[in-house]
Amino acid sequence: MTERTVDIRVxxxxxxxxxxxxxLAIRAGAIETLQLRIYEPPRLxxxxxxxxxxxxxxxxxxxxxxxxxxAYQISAVNALEDAFEVDPGPWVRDMRRVLYCGEWIQSxxxxxxxxxxxxxxxxxxxxxxxxxxGEVVRRGLALQALGNDLMRMLGGRSVHPVxxxxxxxxxxxxxxxxxxxxxxxxAARADALALVEWTATLPLPDDRQDFDSVALRHRxxxxxxxxRIVSDRGLDLDVHDYERHFVExxxxxxxxxxxxxxxxxxxxxxxxxxxLARDQxxxxxxxxxxxxxxxxxxxxxxxxxxxxxxxxxxxxxAARLLGRYRRPDAPAVAVTPREAVGIGASExxxxxxxxxxxxxxxxxxRHARIVPPTSQNQARIEQDLHASLAAFGLDHDDDxxxxxxxxxxxxxxxxxxxxxxxxxxxxxxx
Amino acid sequence: MTRAPTPPRSGVRRVRVIGLGSPxxxxxxxxxxxxxxxPHLGPGAAPPGIEIxxxxxxxxxxxxxxxxxxxxxxxLVDALVDGGPAGRVRRLTATEVAAAxxxxxxxxxxxxxxxxxxxxxxxxPDGPSIWLVGIGIAGGRAxxxxxxxTEVAAAxxxxxRMVVDTIRAPPTSDRGPPPAP
Numbered sequence: 217m218t219e220r221t222v223d224i225r226v227x228x229x230x231x232x233x234x235x236x237x238x239x240l241a242i243r244a245g246a247i248e249t250l251q252l253r254i255y256e257p258p259r260l261x262x263x264x265x266x267x268x269x270x271x272x273x274x275x276x277x278x279x280x281x282x283x284x285x286x287a288y289q290i291s292a293v294n295a296l297e298d299a300f301e302v303d304p305g306p307w308v309r310d311m312r313r314v315l316y317c318g319e320w321i322q323s324x325x326x327x328x329x330x331x332x333x334x335x336x337x338x339x340x341x342x343x344x345x346x347x348x349x350g351e352v353v354r355r356g357l358a359l360q361a362l363g364n365d366l367m368r369m370l371g372g373r374s375v376h377p378v379x380x381x382x383x384x385x386x387x388x389x390x391x392x393x394x395x396x397x398x399x400x401x402x403a404a405r406a407d408a409l410a411l412v413e414w415t416a417t418l419p420l421p422d423d424r425q426d427f428d429s430v431a432l433r434h435r436x437x438x439x440x441x442x443x444r445i446v447s448d449r450g451l452d453l454d455v456h457d458y459e460r461h462f463v464e465x466x467x468x469x470x471x472x473x474x475x476x477x478x479x480x481x482x483x484x485x486x487x488x489x490x491x492l493a494r495d496q497x498x499x500x501x502x503x504x505x506x507x508x509x510x511x512x513x514x515x516x517x518x519x520x521x522x523x524x525x526x527x528x529x530x531x532x533x534a535a536r537l538l539g540r541y542r543r544p545d546a547p548a549v550a551v552t553p554r555e556a557v558g559i560g561a562s563e564x565x566x567x568x569x570x571x572x573x574x575x576x577x578x579x580x581x582r583h584a585r586i587v588p589p590t591s592q593n594q595a596r597i598e599q600d601l602h603a604s605l606a607a608f609g610l611d612h613d614d615d616x617x618x619x620x621x622x623x624x625x626x627x628x629x630x631x632x633x634x635x636x637x638x639x640x641x642x643x644x645x646x
Numbered sequence: 647m648t649r650a651p652t653p654p655r656s657g658v659r660r661v662r663v664i665g666l667g668s669p670x671x672x673x674x675x676x677x678x679x680x681x682x683x684x685p686h687l688g689p690g691a692a693p694p695g696i697e698i699x700x701x702x703x704x705x706x707x708x709x710x711x712x713x714x715x716x717x718x719x720x721x722l723v724d725a726l727v728d729g730g731p732a733g734r735v736r737r738l739t740a741t742e743v744a745a746a747x748x749x750x751x752x753x754x755x756x757x758x759x760x761x762x763x764x765x766x767x768x769x770x771p772d773g774p775s776i777w778l779v780g781i782g783i784a785g786g787r788a789x790x791x792x793x794x795x796t797e798v799a800a801a802x803x804x805x806x807r808m809v810v811d812t813i814r815a816p817p818t819s820d821r822g823p824p825p826a827p
Binding site: 350 | 668704705707708709711712761764765768769
C-alpha cells in the first residue's frame with residue numbers, strides 16, 4: 217500500500233494579493249484530504265473603509281488588487297450611487313465600460329500568455345515559452361499594453377487608477393487622446409482574433425464536469441459593468457437580493473470565506489459569462505469564432521479560450537463606445553450623501569464582484585461588505601480538483617499530479633495565480 | 647507618466663533612461679532622478695552623437711519590455727531594497743538585477759524588473775545593453791508619503807551623475823562587472 221501526502225505551498229509575495237496552499241493527501245489510492253487555502257486582503261479592507269468618506273472609497277478599494285482595481289472601483293461606485301440615488305448618465309456609463317474593457321484586456325492577456333498557456337505547452341513559465349513562441353508572446357504583450365493604456369487614459373494610471381469618483385470621473389479625456397486610442401483599438405482587432413484562434417489550437421485537456429455558471433446579465437449588452445445575477449439553473453436576481461441565495465461560510469483551513477449558492481459551489485468568471493451570455497456577443501465577432509470549442513462548455517480548460525474571446529470583445533466594445541465619444545461639459549454629476557444602504561456589482565476579469573455599503577448622513581461608511589470572485593470560486597476550485605484528479609488518475613507520479621493541480625487552480629485565474637507558479641510539492645510515502 | 651521620445655537619426659547612438667517607481671514615498675526616487683537628469687540629458691543637452699530619451703514609468707511590470715526596444719543602451723533607475731543602507735547608489739548589470747531580485751526581492755515592483763528583463767531577453771536576445779542604477783531604500787519605505795526620506799533625497803544627485811557617467815563612458819558589456827563610478 218502506498219501512502220502519499222502532497223503539500224503545495226505558496227509563499228507570500230510583495231504586491232501579489234492573497235496567499236494560498238493546497239493540501240492533497242492520497243491514501244490507498246483515494247483522496248483522503250484535499251483543501252485549498254487562500255488568504256484574501258479584501259477582508260481587511262472592509263474594516264479599513266469604516267469611518268471613511270464615500271469620496272475616498274474608489275481610491276481605497278482600487279488597492280485591493282493590482283491587476284483588477286477597476287472592478288473594485290466600479291462595483292463600489294455602483295453601490296454608493298445606488299445608496300445616494302445618483303444617476304451619472306450615459307457618458308459616465310459608457311466611459312466606465314471603456315475603462316473596464318481596458319482592465320479585461322490587460323488582465324486576460326497577462327493570464328493567457330504568462331500564466332496559463334505555458335501549462336498547456338509544457339513550459340515552466342511564460343519567459344521560457346517566449347523563447348519558442350516569441351511572436352505569440354509579443355502579440356500578447358502588445359495587447360496587454362493596449363489595455364494598460366486604455367486604463368491610463370481614463371484612470372490616470374494603469375496601476376491602482378485614480379480617475380473614478382462617485383458620480384463620474386475626475387477628468388474627461390481630450391478628443392485627440394480618444395482618437396489616437398481609437399486608431400490603436402481598430403488596429404488591434406486582427407491580433408485579438410488571431411489570439412482567439414491560437415488559444416483554440418492549444419492541446420487543452422478534455423475534462424467535462426457538472427457545475428453551475430453564475431454571472432451578471434444586462435438587458436442590452438454583454439455583462440460587464442452592471443446587470444442582474446443569473447445562473448444556468450434558472451436563477452435571476454436583482455443584485456439587492458444576492459444575500460438571499462449566496463452565503464459565505466468559514467472553513468477551518470482558510471482565512472478566506474467560501475461562497476455557496478443555495479448551499480452548493482458555483483463558477484464565476486469568463487467561462488461562466490460566456491456560457492450565459494454568448495448570445496450577447498456582437499454578431500461580427502460570433503461569426504469569426506472558431507467552431508471548437510463551442511460554448512456553453514462544461515470543460516473548465518476552455519477558460520483560456522473564453523478569455524481570448526472576451527479580449528476580442530473588449531477591444532471591439534471599447535472601439536464602439538469611443539467611436540461616439542463627445543467630451544462632456546463636466547465629467548461627473550453632483551452627489552449628495554445620505555444615510556442609506558447601497559449595493560452594486562460588476563464583472564471583474566475573474567468574475568462577479570459584489571459590494572454592499574452602509575453610510576451615515578454625511579456619507580461616512582458605517583459598514584462594508586465585499587465578496588470577491590476568488591472567494592466565490594474557492595469551493596468550486598476544490599470541487600474541480602476532486603473531479604479533475606479522479607479523471608486524471610491518482611496513480612500518476614508526484615510531478616504529474618502537481619502539474620494537474622496547478623493547471624486546475626490557474627484555470628480560475630485566482631488572485632494567487634502569480635504565486636501558484638511557485639507551488640512546492642513534498643511527498644511522504646509509507 | 648511618459649515623456650514623448652525624440653525620433654532617432656541615423657548614425658547616432660540611441661540611449662534610453664527610464665525612471666521606474668510609484669507615488670509611494672522613497673519608491674518614487676527613480677522618477678526624481680530622471681527629473682534631475684532633464685537639464686543634463688533633455689532636448690538640446692545630450693552629448694554629441696547620442697540621441698537620448700528620458701522616460702518615467704509607473705510600475706510597468708511586463709510592459710517594461712516594449713520600452714527597451716530600438717535602443718542601443720538602456721539605463722534603468724529604480725529603488726532597491728537590498729539590505730544595504732538607504733541612499734546607497736549602485737550600478738548593476740541586467741544579469742545582476744535578475745540574480746539579486748530572484749535571491750532577495752531587490753526590486754520594489756510586482757512582476758519585477760528582473761522578470762521583465764528576462765522576458766525581454768527571451769524575446770530579443772540581441773537587445774540593448776542594459777544597466778540599472780539603483781538607490782537603496784529602507785524596507786517598508788514604499789509608503790503613501792509624497793516626498794523622499796532625507797537619506798534617499800541626498801542620493802538623487804549621486805544617482806544622476808552615475809547615469810550620466812554610464813552614458814558618456816558606457817561599459818563594453820552589460821554582462822561583466824561594472825566599472826567603478
